[in-house]
Amino acid sequence: MERKRDVERLFMAIVALIWIMLSAVLPLVNRPDVHVLGIPLLWFWILLWVFVVPVVLSVAYYVLEVAP
C-alpha cells in the first residue's frame, strides 16, 4: 500500500512536469525562426508533450493497477 502511494506520488510529479512543459515553458519555445523536423518549434514542442501524456498515463495505469 505504501509502495503504491509512493508510485502514485512519482506519477503526480511527472504530471506536474508535463503541466509546466505545456504552460510555463511556452514563452521560451514561441520562436518562429526555429524549426524541428520541419515543424515550427512551438507546434513541435506541444505535439511532443501532448503525445507524452497518454504514454505516461498508460504506464501509470499499468504500474498502479495491473502490475501490483
Added chain:
Amino acid sequence: MEALIASSIVMVILILTFMIGVLAYKLRIKVLRVDTYMVAGRTLGFVVTFLNMAAVIYSGFAFLGASGWAYAFGAPVLYIWIYGALAYTFAFFFAPRIWGVAKGQGLLTQADFFMWRYGSKLLMVLTALVGITFNVPYGQLQILTTKYVLDLSTYGVLPTLHVAVLSFVLTMVYVFLGGMVSVAITNVFLGSIMLAAMLGGGLSLIAYYFGGLPGLFKAVEAVKPQHAYLWAAVGRNSVQWVITAAVGCGLGFWVWPQLAQMVFPAKDARVLRRSIVMTSWYHVLGIIWASLTGLVALGIGMKLAVADHAFLALVRDTFGPVALGFIGAAGMAAALSSAAGIILTQASLLSRNIYQGWLKPAASEREVILVSRLGIAIFTLVSVMLAYTAPAYIVYLLLVGYTGITQMFPGWVLGSIWKWITKEGVLAGLVVGLIVGVLMCFVWPDYLGIHSIIWGLIFNLPITLLVSKLTYRGR
C-alpha cells in the same frame, strides 16, 4: 446527385443512432429507477464508459470549431490540444476519488456532491443552477454545429436549420426514454464513428496535399507566417492568452456537470481509470488531426466564408460525396452525442437537486423521473429557440460557458481533498468568481490577454481559502 449521396449517409447514421437509442431503452431497462435513468445504475464497463465519455467530451466544437480556429487564427488553436492533455492527467488522479465518494454516498449528480460535502441546500441549488445555465449555450452550440454539417453535406439543398433541429429532437426522444442507458450505448456507436472520421479524415488530407507535417507547415508559413507562432502582445494570439486559456480550461474540464455524470456510471474505479487513459489516446488520435485540417485548408489557399466549414469543405472538394457523407455524419454524431449528455445532465440537476432536493423532498422515484423527462423537453425547447433566435460564433459560446462552470472548481475539487474547505468559503468564492468571470467575458474581454476563467479564479480561489480558514470549526 452528390447532395443525395452525402445527405443519405448522414440521414442513415442519424436513423441508426435513433434506433440504437430506443432499442437500448427497450432491451436494457427492466425497471426504470432514478439511478438507472441518471447514471445507468453504475454498471458500465470499460468500452462503454470510455466511448461514452469521449463522445460527450468531443462535441461539435472539437470537430468543426477547432479546425475553424486553426484556419482563422493558427497557433492559438494549440490551447485546445493542451487543455485536453492537462485535463486527462488531472482526471487520472481525481476521477477515481470522486467516483468512490459518489458510489459510497449514492450521489447521482455533481450538485449531490455539494449537498453531501457541505450540507447546504443553498449551495446545492446554486451549483445546480450554474450547471444548468452555463450549459444552455452548449446545447445551442450542438444544433448550430449540426446545421454547419448539413450546410456542407447537403450542398445547400435542404433547409438545414430545420433539419438540424429535427435531428436534435430525435436525439432527445431516446434520451427522454432511456436516460443514461440510451445515451451511453448510443455513444459507443457515435464515439467510434467520430474517432475514425477525425483520425482518418485528418491524416488522409495532410498526406494527400502535403505528404506530412513538414510540408503542411511549409505551405502554411508561405501563406500566413504569423499562423506558425503566437505573435501578439495581448489578445488570443498572445502567449499569455494561450497559457491561461489552456490552464483554465484544463482545470475546468472535469468541473462540467455532464462530465461528472459520465464518471459516475463506471462500474468500478479501475474501469474508470482505464477509460480515462484511453480517452487521452482518443484526444491525441482525434482532435489534433481534425484541427490540423484547418491548416490544410489554409495551406492550399482555400477561401472560406465560414472558418468552421474548413474540415468538411476540404473533404467535399478532395474526396467527394461518400467521404463527405461519412465525415459529415461523424460531425453530427459529435454534436448530438454531446447534446444528449448535456440535456440529460441539465434535466437530472433540475429533477434531483432543484425539485427533489429543494422544492419537494418527499418526491417519489416516479415523480423524479417524470420531472427529469419534463426537463429534457424544456431544455430541448430552450436550445431550439436559441438556435433560431440567437446564433453566435461557435468558440465564443464555449468560452463563456467554461468561465462560469470553472468557478465551481474550488468547491468540487479542493472540497473533495481538504476537509477544511467550508460552505461559506465555497459560496463566497463562487459568487465573486462568477461576477468577475462574467465581467471579464463581456465588459473587459480577457483583460490584459488573460483568459476570463483565470480572472475569475484569481478572485475565487483566495476568497474560498481565506473564508474557509476563517469559518472552519474543525467539523
